[in-house]
Amino acid sequence: MTGYRLAAAFAAGFVSVLVFHQGMLALLAAGGLTAAQPWSLAPTAPFGVARVISASFFGGLWGVALAFLLLRFPKSPSYWIVALLFGAIAPSLVAWFVVQPLKGAPVGGGFPLAGVLVALAVNGAWGLGTALLLRIVGPRSAAHAI
Template identity: 40%
Template sequence: MIWFKAFISGLLATLIFHQGLFAVFYLAGMVPSAPYNLAPVPPLGVPAVLSLAFFGGLWGMVLWLILGRLSGLFFWLGNVIVGAIGPTAVAMLVVFPMKGLEVTAKTWTGGLVLNGFWGLGVALFLVLMGARAAQKANSK
């Protein structure tokens, strides 16, 4: 059940925190493309935002695997830091080159900020769903 909660936390954090902040950036003219992209992506033709949310869910599970035993400030900061660095590094070093997208200091910075905020969202949803309480109960 905890892995399901971690997946849902990552998925919801993508749709609310990541895409929410991306919307703020878009409205401020800081990014050229709109959030909540519904354009189909290969190979299944699902909307891009749903694909992103699915991978956000998988990353949520990775964060739980790495940080689930932490508590207090270390849990929150860990989710922000690992959430910022992990997905951004994979995006910039693997995904962007595969898609022929330019990797710049601006994309790195934007990715770190967006994904750090996403990591905060993952931590928040884990706590709201009781994952932290379940983890503490199982460790006793």
């Protein structure tokens, strides 16, 4: 993967958090399905950056991983299914089993059904958004292929 494609994948994941992940969170919050607030500027540990910026940064890193995975499905309808499933499952599992325990919370926050469904929905929206953005900024010729 070229430097341009790595940067594009990071940017796609970063922007997808701002638009698709947080957009889905806004819809779910407006529907009363979660108390979490989208586009939160509340500081997060350990560096005190805004939650939405922290989430976007990690969305960018996940975007690179997703771009590598999607290399295997460039023209297939599976491209969208893989993006949705990867987005919904991989970041959610890492959040539940790595991030939450590191922050002193129980694994998966105890796995309340509403919390699990919100995580899968917002992260799945992120995956689809990232895949869409990757298609938009995708290579224009075989010479620039991922």
